[in-house]
Amino acid sequence: xxxxxxxxxxxxxxxxxxxxxxxxxxxxxxxxxxxxxxxxxxxxxxxxxxxxxxxxxxxxxxxxxxxxxxxxxxxxxxxxxxxxxxxxxxxxxxxxxxxxxxxxxxxxxxxxxxxxxxxxxxxxxxxxxxxxxxxxxxxxxxxxxxxxxxxxxxxxxxxxxxxxxxxxxxxxxxxxxxxxxxxxxxxxxxxxxxxxxxxxxxxxxxxxxxxxxxxxxxxxxxxxxxxxxxxxxxxxxxxxxxxxxxxxxxxxxxxxxxxxxxxxxxxxxxxxxxxxxxxxxxxxxxxxxxxxxxxxxxxxxxxxxxxxxxxxxxxxxxxxxxxxxxxxxxxxxxxxxxxxxxxxxxxxxxxxxxxxxxxxxxxxxxxxxxxxxxxxxxxxxxxxxxxxxxxxxxxxxxxxxxxxxxxxxxxxxxxxxxxxxxxxxxxxxxxxxxxxxxxxxxxxxxxxxxxxxxxxxxxxxxxxxxxxxxxxxxxxxxxxxxxxxxxxxxxxxxxxxxxxxxxxxxxxxxxxxxxxxxxxxxxxxxxxxxxxxxxxxxxxxxxx
Amino acid sequence: xxxxxxxxxxxxxxxxxxxxxxxxxxxxxxxxxxxxxxxxxxxxxxxxxxxxxxxxxxxxxxxxxxxxxxxxxxxxxxxxxxxxxxxxxxxxxxxxxxxxxxxxxxxxxxxxxxxxxxxxxxxxxxxxxxxxxxxxxxxxxxxxxxxxxxxxxxxxxxxxxxxxxxxxxxxxxxxxxxxxxxxxxxxxxxxxxxxxxxxxxxxxxxxxxxxxx
Numbered sequence: 001x002x003x004x005x006x007x008x009x010x011x012x013x014x015x016x017x018x019x020x021x022x023x024x025x026x027x028x029x030x031x032x033x034x035x036x037x038x039x040x041x042x043x044x045x046x047x048x049x050x051x052x053x054x055x056x057x058x059x060x061x062x063x064x065x066x067x068x069x070x071x072x073x074x075x076x077x078x079x080x081x082x083x084x085x086x087x088x089x090x091x092x093x094x095x096x097x098x099x100x101x102x103x104x105x106x107x108x109x110x111x112x113x114x115x116x117x118x119x120x121x122x123x124x125x126x127x128x129x130x131x132x133x134x135x136x137x138x139x140x141x142x143x144x145x146x147x148x149x150x151x152x153x154x155x156x157x158x159x160x161x162x163x164x165x166x167x168x169x170x171x172x173x174x175x176x177x178x179x180x181x182x183x184x185x186x187x188x189x190x191x192x193x194x195x196x197x198x199x200x201x202x203x204x205x206x207x208x209x210x211x212x213x214x215x216x217x218x219x220x221x222x223x224x225x226x227x228x229x230x231x232x233x234x235x236x237x238x239x240x241x242x243x244x245x246x247x248x249x250x251x252x253x254x255x256x257x258x259x260x261x262x263x264x265x266x267x268x269x270x271x272x273x274x275x276x277x278x279x280x281x282x283x284x285x286x287x288x289x290x291x292x293x294x295x296x297x298x299x300x301x302x303x304x305x306x307x308x309x310x311x312x313x314x315x316x317x318x319x320x321x322x323x324x325x326x327x328x329x330x331x332x333x334x335x336x337x338x339x340x341x342x343x344x345x346x347x348x349x350x351x352x353x354x355x356x357x358x359x360x361x362x363x364x365x366x367x368x369x370x371x372x373x374x375x376x377x378x379x380x381x382x383x384x385x386x387x388x389x390x391x392x393x394x395x396x397x398x399x400x401x402x403x404x405x406x407x408x409x410x411x412x413x414x415x416x417x418x419x420x421x422x423x424x425x426x427x428x429x430x431x432x433x434x435x436x437x438x439x440x441x442x443x444x445x446x447x448x449x450x451x452x453x454x455x456x457x458x459x460x461x462x463x464x465x466x467x468x469x470x471x472x473x474x475x476x477x478x479x480x481x482x483x484x485x486x487x488x489x490x491x492x493x494x495x496x497x498x499x500x501x502x503x504x505x506x507x508x509x510x511x512x513x514x515x516x517x518x519x520x521x522x523x524x525x526x527x528x529x530x531x532x533x534x535x536x537x538x539x540x541x542x543x544x
Numbered sequence: 545x546x547x548x549x550x551x552x553x554x555x556x557x558x559x560x561x562x563x564x565x566x567x568x569x570x571x572x573x574x575x576x577x578x579x580x581x582x583x584x585x586x587x588x589x590x591x592x593x594x595x596x597x598x599x600x601x602x603x604x605x606x607x608x609x610x611x612x613x614x615x616x617x618x619x620x621x622x623x624x625x626x627x628x629x630x631x632x633x634x635x636x637x638x639x640x641x642x643x644x645x646x647x648x649x650x651x652x653x654x655x656x657x658x659x660x661x662x663x664x665x666x667x668x669x670x671x672x673x674x675x676x677x678x679x680x681x682x683x684x685x686x687x688x689x690x691x692x693x694x695x696x697x698x699x700x701x702x703x704x705x706x707x708x709x710x711x712x713x714x715x716x717x718x719x720x721x722x723x724x725x726x727x728x729x730x731x732x733x734x735x736x737x738x739x740x741x742x743x744x745x746x747x748x749x750x751x752x753x754x755x756x757x
Contacts, residue, residue, distance in 0.1 A: 297592065300686040485588035490581040502700040505581045505588050509704050516711030523715040527722035530636075534726075537641040 038478075040291015047272050047286045048247065060193035068185055070170070072138030072147060072163045075192050079148045089254040090146050095136055098123070100261035109261040114378035114452060118325060118391050118413030118465040119211040122379060122426035127451035130430040134206040138163060150205070151198045155191035162188060200236065201226050203245040216322045219315035219363050219409035220473040232318055234475050250280045257281040259470065264372030269402075283307040304398075304501060306406035309367060309494075310482040311475050315409060320345045320359040326414040328462035330355035331439045338439070353436040355414075365407030365471045367495050371396035374468065379426045379452055385417055388464045391424070398500025405498050407471040414464050416445060420457035424465070425449060548728065548743040553652060553736055558618075561609055562737055568602045569713065571595075576710050599679045606676065613668075621655050622665045629658040640726065649744050667716065675709040678702050 059065055064078040080087055090096055098112035109115050111123040111131065123131040132140040136150045139160050147159055162184055169181035208214065208223045215222035230237030235247070249256050257279035259265040270278045271288045278285055287307070292298040298310070315321065331352060333339070338352035347359045376392035383389045391413075396403030416425040428434045428447040435444035441460065449456035487495040488505030495503065554562070575595040578585050586594065613619045631647040636659075639647070648657035656664060681693070681702050688694040724733040728743060736742035 303686065483587075483589065484592070485584075488579075488581075488588045502698070502703055504579050504592075504703065507700070507703075508580060509700075509707070512704055512707055512711075516707065516714075519711055519715050520718065523718040527719055531722065531725070533641050537643070 038292050038296075039294070040287035043271075043273075043288060043291075044286035045241075048241065048243070050242075055196075059195040062193075065189070065193045067189075069188050069192065070166070070185075072159065073145050075188065076138070076145050076148055078192065083148075086148070086254070087146055090136075093254050093256070094260050095254075095256070096146065098126075098135070100263060106262050108378050108380065109376065114380050114454075115261060115376060116379050116391065116424055116426055117211075117217075118411060118415050118467045119217060119322075120429055121327075121415055121424075122448065122452070124426055124428055124448050124451040125453075127428060127448075128430050128434070130212075133160065134210075149191055151202045152195050153191045153202075154194045154196055154199065155187075156201060156205075157187060157191050197244070198246055199244050203249075207245075211322070213322075215316060215319045217411070218469050218473075219321040219365070220312065220469075220471045222316070222319045222321065224318035225473065228318075228474075231477060231480075232474055234477050236473075248280050248285075259372065259374070261376065262373060266372065303401075304405060306370065306404035308407050308470075308472050308475070309405055311478075312365070312407055312471050312473075313476060313480055313482050313486075314362045314364055315407075315471050315474055316361050316363050317474060317476075318361075320347055320361045321363060321409065322347075322357055322411065323360045323363070323409075324356075324358045324412045325354070326356040326462075327416065328355065328414045330435075331441075333439075352439065363409065364494065366410050367405050367407055367498050368394045368468075369396040369398060369400070369403045369498065369500070370394040370406040370408075370470065371400050371403040374470070377424065379424060379449075379454055381424075382422050383417060383424060383463070385419070385422060385461075385463045388412075388466060389417075389424070391465045391467045393466070393468055394470070405495060405501070409469040409471055411467045411469070412464065413467065414462045416441065416460045417463045418455075418457050419459045419461050421455060423454070424463075425456065425460055426452055426454070547746045549746045550741045550743050551650075551652060552740055553650060553655060553742040554740045556740070557612060559737055559740055561605075561612070564605060565602070565609075568598055568605070569717070571598045572602065573710065573714060573717070580707065580710075596683055599676075599683065603676055603680065606672070609668075622661055622668065624662050624665055625658050627658060629662075632657045632659045636726075645745060650742055651744070663716075671709060671712055671716075675706065675713065678706040678709060682706055 062082070064081050067074070067078065069075050069078070076087070092102075094100065094110070097110070099110035100106040100113070100115075101109075107113060112126055114122075116122045120128075120131070122128070126132055126135075129140045136147055138144040138147050149155075149157070149159060166181055166184045166188070169177040169184065172178075204221075204223060204226055207218075208221055208225060210217035210221070224232060225236055227238055228236045230240035235241050235243045236245075241247075246256070249258050251257065257265060258281060265281045266279060266285075269282060269284050269289065271284055272278065272280070272286060273288070280286060283291075284307075289302055290299040291302075291307075301310075329350070332350075333352060340348045340351040343349040343359055345359050345361070347357070349358065350356050371394075373395040374392050375395050377383060377389075394406070394408065416427060417423065418425050425445050426448040427441065427444040428451060429436050429444065431437070433443065433447050435441065438444060442458065445460055446456055446458075482494070485493075485505065487493045488503060490506060493506050495506065572595060575586065575591040575598070577583065578591040579588065579595055585591070613622075628648055635644060635647050646657075648654075681688075681697070682699075684691070685699060685702075688697060724737075725731075727733040727736075732743060
């Protein structure tokens with residue numbers, strides 16, 4: 001065999017190798033294509049197929065609902081005349097009690113207990129009447145009975161206003177008033193006959209405007225979810241799955257699945273396959289723990305990274321959400337009067353009665369280890385005013401196998417605290433003696449603390465605080481999923497501050513990197529010097 | 545200068561294996577350092593994909609190499625020795641600048657000088673296998689629980705070992721690329737690894753201990 005032939009054969013072998021390597025490229029492409037066929041999505045779509053309407057009753061045909069209602073209680077009684085157990089059930093739920101638990105350690109948490117936040121701070125044991133506009137009873141009294149229509153009527157009515165007006169106009173007695181009263185009665189009757197499971201606007205009537213306005217509290221819940229596009233929310237999008245809230249917030253005996261104060265939304269991670277009656281409240285309920293295509297690296301993340309982290313790249317994508325609230329600037333007057341200013345979103349960014357706000361859209365969440373439980377301080381708990389006080393914070397850590405790295409909205413505030421007792425203070429805001437009327441902190445704080453049965457030294461100042469909301473709604477279409485290098489990067493990655501996990505691309509061992517590069521540089525320097533030496537002494541070689 | 549004669553030194557498989565491994569290692573170094581965050585070229589995701597596929601390919605190809613080394617008896621070329629080691633070191637430190645001949649001429653039966661033997665043994669038997677093992681563990685991170693490793697192995701430890709190996713291979717590559725220019729001409733060694741034929745000085749006697757077979 002001559003050398004040319006050998007050369008030819010060798011080149012043939014190289015070509016064969018390149019061909020084999022080339023064959024691997026389509027395999028790579030196939031793997032990418034397979035990622036599009038996520039079994040977890042298929043499974044969820046099968047589990048949530050839309051059913052044709054199957055109700056066996058038409059509420060407009062029930063005699064009990066054809067009567068002329070005079071009060072809210074009349075309507076509730078009509079409902080209960082058939083749904084005999086509904087009130088008893090509902091009275092046990094947190095929607096009614098506003099307490100994490102009726103007794104035990106958790107009883108102190110809740111709007112009706114001693115929980116507080118860094119928005120309107122506290123409901124002051126329901127002394128703050130304006131808070132009660134969201135309580136699902138008739139009127140602002142806790143004794144007024146439940147309002148079934150709040151959650152079950154498909155008509156949108158300001159219920160408390162309607163029944164108040166009805167009473168007032170009926171009592172006035174003149175012809176015009178009675179006409180108006182008749183109109184209101186007709187409206188209420190129509191509302192009482194148009195009944196169904198809670199729809200998005202029922203839940204959203206309170207939850208989209210928590211904190212007293214659209215998108216104030218949650219970055220992932222606002223009125224844009226009443227008729228969302230698929231781009232805003234893949235589950236709720238009217239051009240997509242068109243889910244109502246209750247599709248995931250499943251219900252047993254009026255208890256609606258979801259996180260409340262100290263209690264996580266789910267204590268175990270089960271899919272429908274493992275337990276077909278499980279609450280559908282977690283992503284895994286329908287999508288399983290390994291929803292991506294087999295062999296996809298994304299499946300290798302689900303043990304440490306929450307689904308929401310990659311699938312909700314930004315919150316408040318349509319409407320702005322409130323990011324900060326500084327109570328310490330409240331009380332300024334213009335020409336002796338209260339006033340407000342607006343920001344570029346048309347949102348109020350200063351109110352004399354509330355202080356300064358900032359709003360933001362397309363907010364990048366902050367990320368923390370989270371096992372589903374949110375911890376919080378109450379009005380009775382001591383704080384350390386030396387630094388930023390966490391009013392609520394996610395529980396969890398890298399050692400806890402139930403913890404995942406999850407996205408949060410962090411709302412930052414400045415709010416009053418007691419310099420002597422070292423507790424956060426709960427001012428009374430609404431009503432004639434509330435801060436919003438008086439602009440007098442001392443009076444409002446004394447009233448609020450008294451309503452909660454808590455002491456007040458009279459010496460207050462403002463302290464910086466944080467309050468967290470898990471970000472879980474507004475799941476984006478798969479094209480918007482976070483790219484790997486949003487987190488796997490050295491600089492300003494999303495998970496830059498998440499400790500306890502080694503992340504390639506983000507983490508390195510400084511000493512090893514230094515030694516490594518010194519060795520590489522040393523090698524380069526060594527061969528460079530050796531090469532120079534050879535060049536300089538090259539002549540000698542010729543002589544030998 | 546003594547007369548040079550060509551000898552057929554590297555068989556087809558050896559050359560194929562050398563260049564395949566060279567290509568695999570080059571790709572692994574580039575994508576590996578990108579995954580490490582040193583620079584941005586393919587993007588993290590693609591760098592990981594390529595690194596994984598090439599790494600697994602290397603693992604399989606290396607098994608063939610191990611098989612070849614065993615069946616052909618070529619493993620004897622890697623048996624370490626201290627004989628003539630001092631002379632070889634002295635040649636690269638002093639002799640090469642004086643135009644001396646290499647104290648260890650290459651022959652079919654003895655392809656590697658004592659320093660090469662040691663280097664390539666360390667490379668083929670220690671550094672590369674360790675790199676493959678740590679790489680495989682890194683790749684299989686999510687199976688650790690099933691493999692019974694999660695209790696005592698940390699990803700950071702595996703990452704540190706894998707990185708240390710990467711730096712060592714990069715250092716080897718720097719020196720190796722330089723050393724191939726130290727033949728009787730700058731390109732002599734490279735040519736030999738492509739064609740298989742190396743020019744050596746005529747009439748050198750190979751001592752029996754140097755012979756591989």
